[in-house]
Amino acid sequence: xxxxxxxxxxxxxxxxxxxxxxxxxxxxxxxxxxxxxxxxxxxxxxxxxxxxxxxxxxxxxxxxxxxxxxxxxxxxxxxxxxxxxxxxxxxxxxxxxxxxxxxxxxxxxxxxxxxxxxxxxxxxxxxxxxxxxxxxxxxxxxxxxxxxxxxxxxxxxxxxxxxxxxxxxxxxxxxxxxxxxxxxxxxxxxxxxxxxxxxxxxxxxxxxxxxxxxxxxxxxxxxxxxxxxxxxxxxxxxxxxxxxxxxxxxxxxxxxx
Ligand SMILES: Cc1cc2nc3c(=O)[nH]c(=O)nc-3n(C[C@H](O)[C@H](O)[C@H](O)COP(=O)(O)OP(=O)(O)OC[C@H]3O[C@@H](n4cnc5c(N)ncnc54)[C@H](O)[C@@H]3O)c2cc1C
Numbered sequence: 224x225x226x227x228x229x230x231x232x233x234x235x236x237x238x239x240x241x242x243x244x245x246x247x248x249x250x251x252x253x254x255x256x257x258x259x260x261x262x263x264x265x266x267x268x269x270x271x272x273x274x275x276x277x278x279x280x281x282x283x284x285x286x287x288x289x290x291x292x293x294x295x296x297x298x299x300x301x302x303x304x305x306x307x308x309x310x311x312x313x314x315x316x317x318x319x320x321x322x323x324x325x326x327x328x329x330x331x332x333x334x335x336x337x338x339x340x341x342x343x344x345x346x347x348x349x350x351x352x353x354x355x356x357x358x359x360x361x362x363x364x365x366x367x368x369x370x371x372x373x374x375x376x377x378x379x380x381x382x383x384x385x386x387x388x389x390x391x392x393x394x395x396x397x398x399x400x401x402x403x404x405x406x407x408x409x410x411x412x413x414x415x416x417x418x419x420x421x422x423x424x425x426x427x428x429x430x431x432x433x434x435x436x437x438x439x440x441x442x443x444x445x446x447x448x449x450x451x452x453x454x455x456x457x458x459x460x461x462x463x464x465x466x467x468x469x470x471x472x473x474x475x476x477x478x479x480x
Contacts (some may be wrong), residue, residue, distance in 0.1 A: 229232075248268065249269065254362060259282055259368075268307040268360065270318070271302055273298075276292050287374050287375075295318050297385055300341075306319050313352070315415055321393035321411045323364060327344075329364070330342075331364070334359045345415040373395065374395045376390070389454050391412055394408050394468075395407045408424050410447060418447055429478075434476055436468070
Protein backbone atom coordinates (compact mmCIF):
# COMPACT_ATOMS: atom_id res chain seq x y z
CA UNK A 224 0.00 0.00 0.00
CA UNK A 225 1.50 3.32 -1.12
CA UNK A 226 -0.94 6.25 -1.52
CA UNK A 227 -3.86 3.77 -1.23
CA UNK A 228 -5.89 5.78 -3.77
CA UNK A 229 -6.55 2.65 -5.86
CA UNK A 230 -6.70 0.14 -3.02
CA UNK A 231 -9.25 1.98 -0.91
CA UNK A 232 -11.67 2.37 -3.83
CA UNK A 233 -12.01 -1.41 -4.05
CA UNK A 234 -11.90 -2.04 -0.32
CA UNK A 235 -15.63 -1.69 0.47
CA UNK A 236 -16.73 -3.13 -2.90
CA UNK A 237 -14.83 -6.40 -2.74
CA UNK A 238 -14.20 -7.11 0.96
CA UNK A 239 -13.42 -10.77 0.23
CA UNK A 240 -10.45 -9.66 -1.89
CA UNK A 241 -9.06 -7.79 1.11
CA UNK A 242 -8.67 -10.89 3.23
CA UNK A 243 -4.89 -10.51 3.22
CA UNK A 244 -2.18 -8.53 4.87
CA UNK A 245 -1.03 -5.22 3.44
CA UNK A 246 2.35 -3.67 4.02
CA UNK A 247 2.12 0.11 4.38
CA UNK A 248 5.12 1.52 2.51
CA UNK A 249 4.42 5.13 3.38
CA UNK A 250 6.88 5.35 6.29
CA UNK A 251 9.86 4.05 4.30
CA UNK A 252 11.58 7.35 3.61
CA UNK A 253 14.20 5.72 1.33
CA UNK A 254 11.44 5.04 -1.22
CA UNK A 255 10.23 8.63 -1.36
CA UNK A 256 12.82 10.86 -3.05
CA UNK A 257 13.59 11.20 -6.69
CA UNK A 258 17.15 11.87 -7.73
CA UNK A 259 19.15 12.77 -10.82
CA UNK A 260 22.33 11.24 -12.16
CA UNK A 261 24.22 12.42 -15.24
CA UNK A 262 22.27 10.00 -17.40
CA UNK A 263 18.94 9.33 -15.70
CA UNK A 264 16.11 10.38 -13.39
CA UNK A 265 15.23 7.88 -10.61
CA UNK A 266 11.68 8.15 -9.30
CA UNK A 267 11.35 6.45 -5.90
CA UNK A 268 8.39 4.15 -5.25
CA UNK A 269 6.67 6.67 -2.98
CA UNK A 270 7.13 9.66 -5.28
CA UNK A 271 3.72 11.24 -5.82
CA UNK A 272 2.35 13.20 -8.77
CA UNK A 273 2.55 16.29 -6.56
CA UNK A 274 6.28 15.75 -5.87
CA UNK A 275 6.88 15.89 -9.62
CA UNK A 276 4.56 18.85 -10.17
CA UNK A 277 6.59 20.89 -7.66
CA UNK A 278 9.92 20.20 -9.38
CA UNK A 279 11.06 22.66 -12.10
CA UNK A 280 13.80 20.37 -13.43
CA UNK A 281 11.41 17.55 -14.32
CA UNK A 282 9.14 20.11 -15.97
CA UNK A 283 12.06 21.22 -18.15
CA UNK A 284 13.39 17.76 -19.05
CA UNK A 285 10.30 15.54 -18.88
CA UNK A 286 7.33 17.85 -19.52
CA UNK A 287 4.94 14.96 -20.14
CA UNK A 288 5.32 13.88 -16.50
CA UNK A 289 3.80 17.25 -15.59
CA UNK A 290 1.10 17.04 -18.24
CA UNK A 291 -0.02 13.64 -16.97
CA UNK A 292 0.31 14.51 -13.26
CA UNK A 293 -1.85 17.61 -13.71
CA UNK A 294 -4.61 15.46 -15.19
CA UNK A 295 -4.64 12.61 -12.68
CA UNK A 296 -7.74 12.95 -10.48
CA UNK A 297 -7.60 16.24 -8.57
CA UNK A 298 -5.20 17.68 -5.99
CA UNK A 299 -6.12 15.15 -3.29
CA UNK A 300 -5.25 12.22 -5.57
CA UNK A 301 -2.18 13.98 -7.00
CA UNK A 302 -0.79 14.50 -3.50
CA UNK A 303 -1.23 10.87 -2.37
CA UNK A 304 -1.09 8.79 -5.56
CA UNK A 305 2.28 7.43 -6.64
CA UNK A 306 3.81 6.68 -10.04
CA UNK A 307 4.77 3.20 -8.86
CA UNK A 308 1.19 2.54 -7.66
CA UNK A 309 -0.06 3.58 -11.09
CA UNK A 310 2.23 0.98 -12.72
CA UNK A 311 1.44 -1.75 -10.19
CA UNK A 312 -2.31 -1.21 -10.39
CA UNK A 313 -2.05 -2.05 -14.09
CA UNK A 314 -5.13 -0.23 -15.39
CA UNK A 315 -5.23 0.09 -19.20
CA UNK A 316 -6.62 3.60 -18.59
CA UNK A 317 -3.70 4.70 -16.39
CA UNK A 318 -2.32 8.18 -17.13
CA UNK A 319 1.13 7.87 -15.56
CA UNK A 320 2.12 4.71 -17.44
CA UNK A 321 1.82 6.12 -21.01
CA UNK A 322 4.14 9.06 -20.39
CA UNK A 323 6.68 6.83 -18.61
CA UNK A 324 6.59 4.47 -21.62
CA UNK A 325 7.05 7.39 -24.04
CA UNK A 326 10.26 8.22 -22.14
CA UNK A 327 11.54 4.60 -22.33
CA UNK A 328 11.30 4.14 -18.55
CA UNK A 329 12.36 0.98 -16.78
CA UNK A 330 11.14 -0.45 -13.49
CA UNK A 331 13.36 -1.68 -10.65
CA UNK A 332 11.84 -4.70 -8.88
CA UNK A 333 13.33 -5.64 -5.52
CA UNK A 334 12.88 -8.66 -3.28
CA UNK A 335 14.94 -10.31 -0.54
CA UNK A 336 16.74 -12.09 -3.39
CA UNK A 337 17.97 -8.86 -4.99
CA UNK A 338 16.95 -6.34 -7.64
CA UNK A 339 16.31 -6.52 -11.35
CA UNK A 340 15.57 -3.79 -13.90
CA UNK A 341 12.84 -4.41 -16.49
CA UNK A 342 11.99 -2.09 -19.39
CA UNK A 343 8.44 -0.86 -18.75
CA UNK A 344 7.47 -1.93 -22.29
CA UNK A 345 8.14 -5.55 -21.19
CA UNK A 346 6.46 -5.26 -17.79
CA UNK A 347 2.83 -6.10 -18.63
CA UNK A 348 1.88 -9.58 -19.75
CA UNK A 349 -1.90 -9.03 -20.01
CA UNK A 350 -4.85 -7.31 -18.37
CA UNK A 351 -3.60 -6.28 -14.91
CA UNK A 352 -0.87 -8.94 -15.15
CA UNK A 353 2.84 -8.30 -15.11
CA UNK A 354 6.22 -9.95 -14.75
CA UNK A 355 6.42 -8.73 -11.12
CA UNK A 356 6.56 -11.64 -8.68
CA UNK A 357 4.46 -11.50 -5.52
CA UNK A 358 7.59 -11.14 -3.37
CA UNK A 359 8.81 -8.11 -5.34
CA UNK A 360 8.20 -4.42 -4.78
CA UNK A 361 8.64 -1.72 -7.37
CA UNK A 362 11.39 0.28 -5.67
CA UNK A 363 12.09 2.83 -8.39
CA UNK A 364 11.40 3.93 -11.94
CA UNK A 365 14.33 5.01 -14.11
CA UNK A 366 14.05 7.46 -17.02
CA UNK A 367 17.03 7.95 -19.33
CA UNK A 368 17.91 11.64 -19.82
CA UNK A 369 17.65 12.43 -23.55
CA UNK A 370 16.90 15.46 -25.66
CA UNK A 371 13.42 15.57 -27.17
CA UNK A 372 12.29 18.08 -29.77
CA UNK A 373 8.61 17.15 -29.54
CA UNK A 374 6.30 15.61 -26.95
CA UNK A 375 2.58 15.51 -26.38
CA UNK A 376 0.11 13.88 -23.97
CA UNK A 377 -3.64 13.86 -24.56
CA UNK A 378 -6.33 12.32 -22.42
CA UNK A 379 -9.90 12.14 -23.69
CA UNK A 380 -12.52 11.62 -21.00
CA UNK A 381 -16.14 12.42 -20.38
CA UNK A 382 -15.12 15.74 -18.76
CA UNK A 383 -11.97 17.79 -18.24
CA UNK A 384 -11.19 16.77 -14.64
CA UNK A 385 -11.70 13.69 -12.46
CA UNK A 386 -12.35 11.59 -15.57
CA UNK A 387 -11.21 8.09 -16.45
CA UNK A 388 -9.46 8.05 -19.83
CA UNK A 389 -11.48 6.72 -22.79
CA UNK A 390 -8.56 7.19 -25.21
CA UNK A 391 -5.11 8.56 -24.48
CA UNK A 392 -1.83 9.13 -26.29
CA UNK A 393 1.69 10.02 -25.30
CA UNK A 394 4.15 10.75 -28.11
CA UNK A 395 7.81 11.78 -27.97
CA UNK A 396 10.40 12.42 -30.68
CA UNK A 397 14.02 12.21 -29.69
CA UNK A 398 16.31 14.94 -31.02
CA UNK A 399 19.51 13.99 -32.85
CA UNK A 400 20.44 10.79 -34.61
CA UNK A 401 21.03 8.40 -31.67
CA UNK A 402 17.91 6.33 -32.20
CA UNK A 403 17.12 4.37 -35.38
CA UNK A 404 13.54 5.59 -35.00
CA UNK A 405 13.16 8.73 -32.88
CA UNK A 406 9.39 8.29 -32.38
CA UNK A 407 7.73 6.75 -29.34
CA UNK A 408 3.97 6.38 -29.61
CA UNK A 409 1.92 5.03 -26.70
CA UNK A 410 -1.85 4.51 -26.57
CA UNK A 411 -3.93 4.08 -23.42
CA UNK A 412 -7.40 2.76 -22.73
CA UNK A 413 -7.66 1.04 -26.12
CA UNK A 414 -6.47 -2.47 -25.24
CA UNK A 415 -5.90 -4.76 -22.26
CA UNK A 416 -2.79 -2.83 -21.29
CA UNK A 417 -1.29 0.57 -22.03
CA UNK A 418 0.56 -0.11 -25.31
CA UNK A 419 3.66 1.04 -27.17
CA UNK A 420 2.68 1.21 -30.86
CA UNK A 421 5.63 0.07 -33.02
CA UNK A 422 3.64 0.00 -36.29
CA UNK A 423 2.58 3.64 -35.84
CA UNK A 424 6.17 4.56 -34.94
CA UNK A 425 7.45 2.81 -38.09
CA UNK A 426 4.74 4.48 -40.20
CA UNK A 427 5.83 7.93 -38.94
CA UNK A 428 9.46 7.16 -39.75
CA UNK A 429 8.65 5.70 -43.18
CA UNK A 430 8.14 9.01 -44.96
CA UNK A 431 4.62 8.06 -46.06
CA UNK A 432 2.36 11.09 -46.32
CA UNK A 433 -0.57 11.37 -43.89
CA UNK A 434 -3.27 13.64 -45.31
CA UNK A 435 -6.29 12.68 -43.21
CA UNK A 436 -6.71 11.00 -39.79
CA UNK A 437 -7.91 7.75 -41.40
CA UNK A 438 -4.45 7.34 -42.99
CA UNK A 439 -3.42 6.14 -39.50
CA UNK A 440 -5.99 3.31 -39.46
CA UNK A 441 -3.78 0.60 -41.01
CA UNK A 442 -0.98 1.13 -38.49
CA UNK A 443 -3.45 1.51 -35.59
CA UNK A 444 -5.01 -1.83 -36.58
CA UNK A 445 -1.56 -3.45 -36.70
CA UNK A 446 -0.76 -2.31 -33.15
CA UNK A 447 -4.00 -2.60 -31.23
CA UNK A 448 -7.50 -3.92 -31.34
CA UNK A 449 -9.53 -1.21 -29.61
CA UNK A 450 -11.94 -2.50 -26.99
CA UNK A 451 -15.65 -2.05 -26.28
CA UNK A 452 -16.39 -1.45 -22.60
CA UNK A 453 -18.64 0.58 -20.32
CA UNK A 454 -16.74 3.76 -21.05
CA UNK A 455 -16.72 3.66 -24.85
CA UNK A 456 -16.87 1.61 -28.06
CA UNK A 457 -14.03 0.17 -30.13
CA UNK A 458 -15.11 2.20 -33.14
CA UNK A 459 -15.10 5.49 -31.20
CA UNK A 460 -11.67 4.68 -29.78
CA UNK A 461 -10.15 3.84 -33.19
CA UNK A 462 -11.53 7.05 -34.73
CA UNK A 463 -10.50 9.28 -31.83
CA UNK A 464 -7.04 7.74 -31.62
CA UNK A 465 -6.47 8.51 -35.34
CA UNK A 466 -7.68 12.09 -34.85
CA UNK A 467 -5.53 12.64 -31.76
CA UNK A 468 -2.47 11.45 -33.67
CA UNK A 469 -3.27 13.49 -36.78
CA UNK A 470 -4.01 16.77 -35.02
CA UNK A 471 -1.09 16.41 -32.59
CA UNK A 472 1.45 15.67 -35.33
CA UNK A 473 0.20 17.83 -38.17
CA UNK A 474 2.97 20.30 -39.00
CA UNK A 475 5.29 18.68 -36.42
CA UNK A 476 6.18 15.74 -38.62
CA UNK A 477 6.97 16.78 -42.20
CA UNK A 478 4.91 13.81 -43.39
CA UNK A 479 1.68 14.71 -41.55
CA UNK A 480 0.16 17.48 -43.69
C1 LIG B 1 -11.01 9.83 -7.33
C2 LIG B 1 -9.88 9.13 -8.04
C3 LIG B 1 -9.43 9.65 -9.25
C4 LIG B 1 -8.40 9.01 -9.95
N1 LIG B 1 -8.00 9.54 -11.13
C5 LIG B 1 -7.02 8.93 -11.83
C6 LIG B 1 -6.60 9.48 -13.09
O1 LIG B 1 -7.13 10.49 -13.57
N2 LIG B 1 -5.62 8.81 -13.77
C7 LIG B 1 -5.03 7.68 -13.26
O2 LIG B 1 -4.13 7.14 -13.91
N3 LIG B 1 -5.41 7.16 -12.07
C8 LIG B 1 -6.36 7.76 -11.35
N4 LIG B 1 -6.76 7.23 -10.15
C9 LIG B 1 -6.12 5.99 -9.69
C10 LIG B 1 -4.93 6.16 -8.70
O3 LIG B 1 -5.00 7.38 -8.02
C11 LIG B 1 -3.56 6.04 -9.39
O4 LIG B 1 -3.46 4.85 -10.12
C12 LIG B 1 -2.40 6.15 -8.40
O5 LIG B 1 -1.20 6.39 -9.10
C13 LIG B 1 -2.24 4.88 -7.54
O6 LIG B 1 -1.14 5.08 -6.68
P1 LIG B 1 -1.23 4.74 -5.11
O7 LIG B 1 0.11 5.08 -4.54
O8 LIG B 1 -2.39 5.42 -4.48
O9 LIG B 1 -1.46 3.16 -5.18
P2 LIG B 1 -2.11 2.19 -4.07
O10 LIG B 1 -3.60 2.35 -4.06
O11 LIG B 1 -1.39 2.33 -2.77
O12 LIG B 1 -1.73 0.78 -4.71
C14 LIG B 1 -2.27 0.39 -5.97
C15 LIG B 1 -1.79 -1.06 -6.28
O13 LIG B 1 -0.38 -1.05 -6.47
C16 LIG B 1 0.26 -1.87 -5.48
N5 LIG B 1 1.48 -1.13 -5.15
C17 LIG B 1 1.57 0.16 -4.75
N6 LIG B 1 2.86 0.51 -4.64
C18 LIG B 1 3.60 -0.59 -4.97
C19 LIG B 1 5.01 -0.85 -5.06
N7 LIG B 1 5.93 0.07 -4.79
N8 LIG B 1 5.40 -2.08 -5.46
C20 LIG B 1 4.48 -3.04 -5.76
N9 LIG B 1 3.15 -2.86 -5.69
C21 LIG B 1 2.71 -1.63 -5.30
C22 LIG B 1 -0.74 -2.03 -4.36
O14 LIG B 1 -0.54 -3.24 -3.65
C23 LIG B 1 -2.05 -2.03 -5.12
O15 LIG B 1 -2.28 -3.31 -5.69
C24 LIG B 1 -7.79 7.84 -9.42
C25 LIG B 1 -8.24 7.33 -8.18
C26 LIG B 1 -9.26 7.96 -7.51
C27 LIG B 1 -9.72 7.40 -6.18
